[in-house]
Amino acid sequence: MSISRRRLLGTGGGLALTGALAAACGSNTGRDDGDSGGEPVISQWYHQYGEPGTEQAVKRYADAYDKADVNVQWRPGAYDQQTAAALLTASGPDVFEVNGPTLDQIRGGQVVDLSDLLSEAKDDINPAVLAPKTYQGTIWAIPQVVDMQLLYYRISMLKDAGVEPPRTLDALVDAAKKLTTKNVKGLFLGNDGGPGVLGGTPLNAAGLDLVTEDGEAGFDDPVAARTLGKLRQLYAEKSLLLGAPSDWSDPAAFTQGLTAMQWSGLWALPQITKALGDDFGVLPFPKDGADGRPAVPVGAYGAAVSARSKHKDAAKAYVKWLWVEKTEYQEDFALTYGFHIPARISLAKKAAKLREGAAGEAVRYATDYGHAEPLLWTPASKSAYQDALSRIIKSGANPESELKAVVRKTNAELRRVQKKS
Structure with missing residues (x-):
């Protein structure tokens, strides 16, 4: 293998x-x-x-x-x-x-x-x-x-649609909707709609951490639910490409014109350059809210x-x-x-x-x-969070209640691992 x-x-x-x-x-x-x-x-x-x-x-x-x-x-x-x-x-x-x-x-x-x-x-x-x-x-x-991961966007497609490269999460949601046509989707976040690859990146873009310096869950904040709700909006508005021939790590959906924007890795840049020349740009995950800042996993x-x-x-x-x-x-x-x-x-x-x-x-x-994911972010915390994120994005589950359950699980995990210190 x-x-x-x-x-x-x-x-x-x-x-x-x-x-x-x-x-x-x-x-x-x-x-x-x-x-x-x-x-x-x-x-x-x-x-x-x-x-x-x-x-x-x-x-x-x-x-x-x-x-x-x-x-x-x-x-x-x-x-x-x-x-x-x-x-x-x-x-x-x-x-x-x-x-x-x-x-x-x-x-x-x-x-x-x-x-x-x-x-x-x-x-x-x-x-x-x-x-x-x-x-x-x-x-x-x-x-x-x-x-690293980053957002690729097709310059010509955005220009034709009168869309600026999105530098906020709200702008990303709007851009993906405007760029979606009969044959092209606005954004590709993976075949599952994003929960598998995005992880804590949207929370980081909202100014939050998975684990604080004090060793507690860093997303026990209404801001977290608001941000994840916007990811649900992308899914609900059918702005996301789903079921592509290959998943997010492969830029084929982007280079073949199936999507105007794609979340992928730096490793894809040479392949994209070969296929599209200079008809693309790159961005970090856009910031969300007054306290947010761009985020790059x-x-x-x-x-x-x-x-x-x-x-x-x-x-x-x-x-x-x-x-x-x-x-x-x-x-x-x-x-x-x-x-x-x-x-x-x-x-x-x-x-x-x-x-x-x-x-x-x-x-x-x-x-x-x-x-990067914190050392104290245990597999149990990560699994609970990603399961909740999947339910929020794909099933429209309530972000507030989902995150409350993840916060409880994460804090219990953090108490467990730090007790051994």
């Missing part, structure tokens, strides 16, 4: 991977507890990327490192489950790619404190993707590459070090070399095999492919308006 980096943001902006559970920890771990010519031997795990050339690239990076013998392992199947099981044994990886770490892995002492690796570069890492990898002031993984895999590694210092040194110091490799990893943003802000700003046009705007949006 091949997994693309776009799957990072596949469900509500979260960092979810799917697939059948593979054998968690076989004998082929890539770890050798001995030394090679006096150098430590460390194993490094990656999930199986979909972009051609990525595996060869990371092995080339490892071969270039001269202070340890790095054995790269490409792990197909249910990578998250494999890694979680491996961290409980002595035969797991030294360095591993992670879409967390999770709170349980951090508090269970399964990962190593990496704060010192960013002693000089912390302010140059996109804070939105660093935040979920930080717990109680300690950094547990170094972000590798940033993925972002996510990042990170490099972490196992607490069971027998070569922790060597593993940390390698992570620092590859994901902090070797900026040419970071740019190559982000932009040669797919289209993504380096985690270092300075590198993202100067990378040639990201300096101009829609790509340059996307980098600015990710830096200025980026939101």
